[in-house]
Amino acid sequence: MAYRDEQLNEEKVFKDPVHRYVHVRDKVIWDLIGTPEFQRLRRIKQLGTSFFTFHGAEHSRFNHSLGVYEIIRRIVENFRGHADWNDEERLLCLSAALLHDLGHGPFSHSFEKVFNLDHEDYTRDIILGDTAVNRILQRVGDDFPQKVADVIGKTYANKLVISLISSQIDADRMDYLQRDAYFTGVSYGHFDMERILRVMRPLDDQVVIKASGMHAVEDYIMSRYQMYWQVYFHPVTRSSEVILSKILHRAMHLYKGDYQFTLEPHHFVSFFDENPSLEDYLKLDESxxxxxxxxxxxxxxxxxxxxxxxxxxxxxxxxxxxxxNHQFGQWMELHKLFTEAGIDPDYYLEVDSSSDLPYDFYRPGEDEERLPIHLMMQNGDLKELSRQSEIVEAISGKKRTDHKLYYAADFIEGLSDDSEIKKRILEILEG
Structure with missing residues (x-):
């Protein structure tokens, strides 16, 4: 039997708090889970610094990756036998789902911004490079690693396969919304996923939803909207991310200034030199x-x-x-006042902005991730979701942005009470 078709002697299961069980029968998937590159995801938190805000948010990219795999496994089981579904792409979908977050680094997006990195580039490098993951994928077929990388990179020829993992209603989002809601303890991220999976259909090069399932999709869209503003963009989490970024910037600044660290920061040197190898990247985790x-x-x-x-x-x-944008004069004055007070504004004063577009209809020239969700009507016609749902129409195409100013309040409080600088700083901050 070819490796791609090889099954385990008995099904392996992972007990999961969100999906109850994650089922594995394919030898390829089981072998991929066991690789050092995939096991590393146990040491990368799914929500970065959110544990400072929600103490239960200690779950990992490993948890999430298994969850996305399990959702895709259920979807392709449901698709079997449909005219627009090619079951030959089943293992490709499962592998891409499992490995889609493989390149995430410690504290993910904050870390990437400081060192100008992209986790998607590293996901591709791990899949195509000299790794245990690549060797397993090569056993499936010489072109299989490239196919998996193309699906994750959204360049694979069959857009239907891409949309299962990356679209406005995909397995990635369906898992992280529920998983993040579970571990943060909030109620916002829950929706009827089982209903959505039952009404998903493959059609040509996209996934469509039977019109009878529209309300379950509305619930999913609103869950995503609420999770972004109540969890992902929580100001306390953003405060910790600001400090994390400042630490890394300061350490890099000191390194480039030939500062003598008590302990040589070996794991960071190639990052500070802006030339990390794949090997260096894989060695650096949150611990x-x-x-x-x-x-x-x-x-x-x-x-x-x-x-x-x-x-x-x-x-x-x-x-x-x-x-x-509206308070630029105050920003400049605060920067000057902090400097005069002996508080370095480069490290203790920061404006941070967050924005999200919860759902969008198709706009020519924009990225494919914004392809709309289509409903399949009883007569077979396709209708774009926001044209049928008043709830979705209300938030469709509306980008929301939030700005916050973060500052070291204790340093300001430590200034002399009769200091004119302190009085003016507080005047600005307290409005």
Whole structure:
């Protein structure tokens, strides 16, 4: 029997709090789960620094990746026998679902911004590089690693396969919304996934939803909307992300200035030099980063030491609503006042903005992830979701942006009460 068709002697299951069980029968999938590159995802949190806000949010990219695989497994089971579904692409879908987040680094997006990296590039490099994952995929077929990379990179020829993992209603979102809601303890992210899976149909190069399932899809769209504003963009989480970014910027600044660290930051050197290898990238996980932060708490540099103490001990920055587009003069004045007060504004004053577009209809020239959700009517016609749903129409195409100003309130409080600088800073911050 060819490796791609090989089955385990008995089904393996992972007990899962969201899907109850994750089922594995394919030898290829079982072998991929066992690779060092996939096991590394146990050491990368799914929600980065959100555990500072929601203490239950300690779940990992490993949990999520298994969950996305399980949803895809159920979808392709339901699709079997449909005229527009090619069962030859089943293993490709399962592999891409399992590996779609393989390239995430420690604290994911915050880490990427500081070092100008893209986890999708690293996902591709792991799949196509000299790795255990690549060797397993090669056993399926010489072109199989490239196919998996193309699905995840959204360049694969069959857009239907891509849409299962990356679209406005995909397995990735369906898992992370429910999983993140479960572990944060909020009620927003729950929706009737079983209903959605029952009404999904493959049609030509896209997945469509039977019109009878529209209300379940509305619930899913609104769940996503609420999760972004109540969980993913929570200002306390964003405060911790600001401090995390400042730590990494400060450490890189010191390194480039030939600062003598108490412990040589070996794991960061290639990142500070802006030329990390795949091997270096895979060695750096959140446990390693936190080890350095613990060490840096006692560094001689007061800024690095202070920032690490803040992060490790959850002594976060305060925040206010602040729109830099409308309050630019105040921003410049605050920057000047902080400097005069001896508080470095580069590390203790930051404007952070978040924005989200919860659902969009198709706009020519925009990325394919914004292809609309189509409903299949009883007569076989396709109708775009926001044209049929008043709820979705109300938020469709509407980008919402939120701005916050983060600052070290304790440093301001530590200034002399009769200081004119302190009075003016508080005047601006307190409006």
């Amino acid at each position: 390693v980063v936190m080890y350095y932060f613990q060490i840096w708490k006692d560094e001689k540099d007061p800024i690095l030491s202070d920032l690490c103490n803040r992060f490790v001990n959850r002594h976060l920055f305060k925040y206010i609503e602040f729109n830099p």
